[in-house]
Amino acid sequence: EAAELGKGSFKYAWVLDKLKAERERGITIDIALWKFETPKYYVTVIDAPGHRDFIKNMITGTSQADCAILIIAAGTGEFEAGISKDGQTREHALLAYTLGVKQLIVAINKMDTTKWSEERYQEIIKETSNFIKKVGYNPKTVPF
Numbered sequence: 001e002a003a004e005l006g007k008g009s010f011k012y013a014w015v016l017d018k019l020k021a022e023r024e025r026g027i028t029i030d031i032a033l034w035k036f037e038t039p040k041y042y043v044t045v046i047d048a049p050g051h052r053d054f055i056k057n058m059i060t061g062t063s064q065a066d067c068a069i070l071i072i073a074a075g076t077g078e079f080e081a082g083i084s085k086d087g088q089t090r091e092h093a094l095l096a097y098t099l100g101v102k103q104l105i106v107a108i109n110k111m112d113t114t115k116w117s118e119e120r121y122q123e124i125i126k127e128t129s130n131f132i133k134k135v136g137y138n139p140k141t142v143p144f
Contacts, residue, residue, distance in 0.1 A: 030049070030054075031047065031048050031049070031057055031060055031061035033045070033046055033047075046062075046064060048060075048061030049061075058095070059095060062092075062095060062096050062099050062101060063099045065096070065101050067103035068092075068093075068096040068101045069104075069105045069106075070096070070104060070106050070128075071107050071109050072089055072107065072124060073110045074108050074110045074111045074114050074120060074121070074124055075113040076113075079124055090131055090135075093131065093135050093137070094135050097137060102137075104137050105142065106142055106143070106144045108121060108125075108144065125144050
């Protein structure tokens with residue numbers, strides 16, 4: 001369906017982004033839940049918006065979580081904007097910790113835009129480790 005509407009690159013986002021406005025704009029607006037079981041755990045994935053305009057919805061989703069996955073864009077300029085003083089990435093990590101989410105996983109996205117640069121990857125790990133430590137997380141226990 002995403003490809004038919006010229007939004008083929010959003011095909012995975014559309015698994016949870018069901019609202020018409022989300023699909024048209026290419027951003028998550030409201031939280032969405034996806035549940036599955038493993039032999040050991042019952043898991044509910046809460047997809048929360050990252051856009052500044054929908055921070056209330058992000059807080060609603062995050063406040064229900066036991067663990068957060070912080071998605072970081074590796075693109076030049078994108079990463080730097082996200083971890084800047086008023087950046088969304090920094091704000092989301094702080095909100096998650098403040099809301100009681102003490103387990104964090106960091107996923108680095110868009111590495112293709114850096115041609116899979118190991119140097120860029122290590123730079124992002126170093127910078128991210130520094131700011132999540134200031135928030136309250138122990139970077140040694142956070143998988144990247």
